[in-house]
Amino acid sequence: MSGDETPAPMPDIANAKPGFIRRRWNWFRKLPVVRTALAPATTLSLGFLTLGGFFAGVIFWGGFNTALEATNQPSFCISCHEMRSNVYEELQGTIHQSNRSGVRAGCPDCHVPHEWTSKIGRKMQASMEVWGHIFGRISTRELFLTHRREMAEREWRRMEANNSLECRNCHSPEGMDLSRQNPRAAAAHERYLFTGEMSCIQCHRGIAHHLPDMTGVPGWQQR
Amino acid sequence: MRKRLLPAAVVLAPLALAGALMAQDAPRLRGPEPFTEEQDAPPMARPITNDVRVRRNYPDQPPIIPHSIDGYALDLNANKCMSCHARRFTEQSQAPMISVTHYQDREGNTLGGLAARRYVCTTCHVTQTEARPLVPNRFRDMDELTEPERQPGGRNNR
Numbered sequence: 523m524s525g526d527e528t529p530a531p532m533p534d535i536a537n538a539k540p541g542f543i544r545r546r547w548n549w550f551r552k553l554p555v556v557r558t559a560l561a562p563a564t565t566l567s568l569g570f571l572t573l574g575g576f577f578a579g580v581i582f583w584g585g586f587n588t589a590l591e592a593t594n595q596p597s598f599c600i601s602c603h604e605m606r607s608n609v610y611e612e613l614q615g616t617i618h619q620s621n622r623s624g625v626r627a628g629c630p631d632c633h634v635p636h637e638w639t640s641k642i643g644r645k646m647q648a649s650m651e652v653w654g655h656i657f658g659r660i661s662t663r664e665l666f667l668t669h670r671r672e673m674a675e676r677e678w679r680r681m682e683a684n685n686s687l688e689c690r691n692c693h694s695p696e697g698m699d700l701s702r703q704n705p706r707a708a709a710a711h712e713r714y715l716f717t718g719e720m721s722c723i724q725c726h727r728g729i730a731h732h733l734p735d736m737t738g739v740p741g742w743q744q745r
Numbered sequence: 746m747r748k749r750l751l752p753a754a755v756v757l758a759p760l761a762l763a764g765a766l767m768a769q770d771a772p773r774l775r776g777p778e779p780f781t782e783e784q785d786a787p788p789m790a791r792p793i794t795n796d797v798r799v800r801r802n803y804p805d806q807p808p809i810i811p812h813s814i815d816g817y818a819l820d821l822n823a824n825k826c827m828s829c830h831a832r833r834f835t836e837q838s839q840a841p842m843i844s845v846t847h848y849q850d851r852e853g854n855t856l857g858g859l860a861a862r863r864y865v866c867t868t869c870h871v872t873q874t875e876a877r878p879l880v881p882n883r884f885r886d887m888d889e890l891t892e893p894e895r896q897p898g899g900r901n902n903r
Contacts, residue, residue, distance in 0.1 A: 671789045
């Protein structure tokens, strides 16, 4: 270990040429639009800005929410022929579409989470479905049937992961009166649902739509 | 002209008469109203869902289904019945297993799974409803014929 080595020259911070990011940032800060936006208001009053901001917020948030609700209607879903002539057609006559009490579950009731964060997440995923519609991934019945298994599996995965949350928006184990179920259903619910061993979707597959080829799906073996 | 009409009447009259008689005798599956008038359909009967096994009327009668099968998938892609009645699921479902004949092909060879010829359960097994029979059923149990004295009511019961 020798002490008389000359130390490495310190970088000259003050006179160094700024880095790439800093240069871009400086350029951005000097843009006229940005300078105006960052400068204090000179002619508009604080009251106008506050109230104006409030009302603009109401309009924007309201508009966003309205758009979100509009895209969360079955009528929106079936505005695409893929949905209308395949899955919506199959929904007709099932217990979730017509029943003695007239309560209906539309597409989003089961396919879009009701909780806000998950809902936005699902909505972002759904942009892929717009892509699929534009490029016709399931534009014919044959294409739809080809992809049915993978689409069904995606829904099963989602519901198994969130403990059949969408079912539970309406159906709750606490609300079930086992004495009004037939003994077979009551026994199954008592043994698998109440113990948390299984969630709804693991038994109740294909209750609203037709099923894909179920070869290899757990619970559907023919042995 | 009359000479021609008479043989025709002789031939046609018994036919018309027979037709009328047979029409009276035919089982009126659609009720007493004439078939030319459109009738309201009777209300749909509900399936019996009490899960109680029903005695078979003869030993090789396919057992009836004592529960509702509304909305059960039974097509080329999926067979919902087997989700409970397949051998591997009977423990968890407590449902009766499909009989061994369902694992055999037509030559009697035992297969690893459900034989294709037994796939469509509802060909033989059906649900029951409380609907009134359209025609009387005169079926009699074999025991009733061979051992009438052992039946409730004995011989006088016939």
